[in-house]
Amino acid sequence: MAKRKARPASKAAAPALKKRKLNVSNEKVVPVAVKIEPIATRSASRKSAAAAGTTGVHPLLIDHILETVFEHLFWPNSKYPYVEGTYVCVEEVKKSRMVCKQWNEAATKLFRRGRSPSMFGNAAAGSNPITKTYDLGMHSFLDIMKSSSLIPVQRYVIGSNFFVKQNQRLMKDFMRICGPSATELRFYFDYGSTMNFTRRSFPDLKLPKLKSLLFNCGNYRGRNCTSQTYEIPYLVEVVLGAAERLQEFRFEFAPRDVKWQSVVVRRFAEIIPNRIPKSVKILRLDMWLNDNHLNTLADAGLELQEFQFDCHCAVGKDVIRKFFEKQSRTLKVLKILNSDPTCSISVDFPRFDQLRQMELQGANISPFSYPDTFPKLETLNLSEWKTEKTVTQLLQLSKKASSLREIFFPSRFPQASLVRKAAQCFPNIKSVHIAPSPDIAESLQEAFVYLPDIEELYVSFPFLLDNELNVDSLFSGVSELDCRRILKHRNFDNVNVRDVQKKPSITNLKKLKKLVIDDSASDIILTDFSAHFSFMKMDSLKELQTSRFRMSSKYVDLLRNKLALKLTEDDYSDYSSDDSVDSDGWNSDSSGEELEIIPFLGFGFNVFFIH
Secondary structure (H helix, E strand, O other): OOOOOOOOOOOOOOOOOOOOOOEOOOOOEOOOOOOOOOOEOOOOOHHHHHHOOOOOEOHHHOHHHHHHHHHHHHOOOOOOOOOOOHHHHHHHHHHHOOOOHHHHHHHHHHHHHHOOOEEEOOOOOOOOHHHOOOOHHHHHHHHHHOOOOOOOOOEEEEOHHHOOHHHHHHHHHHHHHOHHHOOEEEEEEOOOOOOOOOOOOOOOOOOOOOOEEEEEEOOEOOEOOOOOOOOHHHHHHHHHHHOOOOOEEEEEEOOOOHHHHHHHHHHHHHHHHHHOOOOOOEEEEEEEOOHHHHHHHHOOOOOOOEEEEEOOOOOOHHHHHHHHHHHOOOOOEEEEEOOOOOOOOEEOOOOOOOOOEEEEOOOEEOOOOHHHHOOOOOEEEOOOOOOHHHHHHHOOOOOOOOOOOEEEOOOOOOOHHHHHHHHHHOOOOOEEEEOOOOOHHHHHHHHHHHOOOOOEEEEEOOOOOOOOEEHHHHHHOEOHHHHHHHHHHOOHHHOOHHHOEOOOOHHHOOOOOEEEEEOOOOOEEOOHHHHHHOHHHOOOOOEEEEOOOOOOHHHHHHHHHHOEEEEOOOOHHHOOOOOOOOOOOOOOOOOOOOEEEEEOOOOOOEEEEEO
């Protein structure tokens, strides 16, 4: 039998061919073989690509490329998009989530990062408990999220108006549906909260992604939340037990009612040290503690990086030292509050190897040396220190603290002498915060003399009832009378201010880069005089935050051209380039001197000055 001819290779076995016409010089049609390779539809899975027989992936289906493109498209100016136009960008991200599964995941990551916490109820003080009803917003939200495999919201604020009996079922559904993906929870309660909690309220609750947790029991109209109204300790116990990866825990209980402090705080103090996860790095307990509470907390095995607690007379010196010794190797931020001004605890500090920031509100401090006890301390905040006698304990030192860079001076008593002592104790201070005090003028002048190398100065002025504070004179070192006289004639260019300068001025701070003036509590006089003779003469000044006060638009524009000027007014655009200083000028002076109307040169209308 004759042999059959061999069949040609199967077409299925050959690679797919596609003819493409190319124009060449001789205008002949030349067929070119091109292998067709399908594009992978899932960039994160190499196995899927291999199974599809592909070697290439579409760029807009590669996770990190897609996320980078989205970030540049929607929030090009900031990785943390709290900038103008955020709402529009969020809407665009929400639309992108509808394209496909890959885009949904990438856009959801960006949406979560840029979104502020979703709030239900009302967390603001002053809410009316009569209006507390069933939360339709929460109901609608859960109705949508219960079928979602990728919930776009991870941060939640539950206000006091939500915690009523009508929302009992909603609370259980919220924890079941949103709990597994939540990263931050803030709960606010008040005396009118009626929702009940038990240990069986949330069976099998899991909060695997929760990193930040806040419980706030606030005062409403002088009343505290009470354990008889609702069983919030059970909620604290269950949530802490379910948050195995919790990193930040804050508990705030207003310590104004001694009776409820002794009743309620005892129950919380029994729960928190036993239930708090060892993963917590930031712990803030704004409530009164006693020896037993702090001892139990010291044995909880925590390695804190930040700790804040409210000291009370019931806490012993040895107990505080024991707790501090357990955290001495890891603690970086320490805040010791003192809500009871009649109580002054005793503190004996061990050596803190990593402590960077410390805030104290009052205590009897045992003698110590900064280099030996706080070798890396950079910020010391004494703005709320309660007792003038004990604050000097922090500045009577045998060794200088070269690591300290920033200091907040107390606001309750004179600061001038403290400025001189701080300059001796902390030779490398770069940032100074001077708050309202009885001698604000003298404190500033001391800073101009004894702290010439500072780079940042934050000044808050005191509240003066029916009076004004002449800041022009403070900053320039020129008397108020000479300031008026020079400002009256507007001949700044022909004045040598050193001829009339009698006190230290801010221009002594040759290295000052940032100046912040807070006027929230006072009506102060700051005019073109300060702009010309102070701010414009400081070569190193790069940033100025202040109100416009009585500066003309001419000098506001000059300052804007020289440095980064941030005005605290809502809208600087309301001021035209032709306006001038406030028309009431200096007429608040009560000395009885005659007022004269002087033409304001170059602007075309009148300003009152003292003649």
